[in-house]
Amino acid sequence: MSNDQLQQIRDAVLRMEHSLGRLEDKQNETLEDVKKIKDAIYNPEDGLYARVKDLEQWQANVSKVLWSGALSILALVTKTFYDLM
Numbered sequence: 001m002s003n004d005q006l007q008q009i010r011d012a013v014l015r016m017e018h019s020l021g022r023l024e025d026k027q028n029e030t031l032e033d034v035k036k037i038k039d040a041i042y043n044p045e046d047g048l049y050a051r052v053k054d055l056e057q058w059q060a061n062v063s064k065v066l067w068s069g070a071l072s073i074l075a076l077v078t079k080t081f082y083d084l085m
Contacts, residue, residue: 008027 039047044050
C-alpha cells in the first residue's frame with residue numbers, strides 16, 4: 001500500500017471516530033429528553049396522569065352540583081304546581 005492510500009484510510013477512520021462521538025452525544029441528549037418526558041407524564045404531583053385525575057375529580061364534583069341544582073329546581077317547580085292546584 002502506498003502512503004497516499006494509508007493516509008486516506010487514516011482520514012476515513014478519524015472521520016468515523018468523530019461521527020461515532022457525535023452519535024454518542026446525540027444518544028445521550030435523546031436519553032435526557034426521554035427522561036424529562038417520562039418525568040412530565042408520570043410525576044405523581046405534577047405529571048400528566050395527576051392532572052387528568054384532578055380534572056376527572058373536578059368534573060365529577062361539578063356533575064354532582066349540577067344534578068343537585070337541577071333536582072332542586074324540579075322540586076320547586078313541582079311544589080309550585082302542587083300549590084296552584
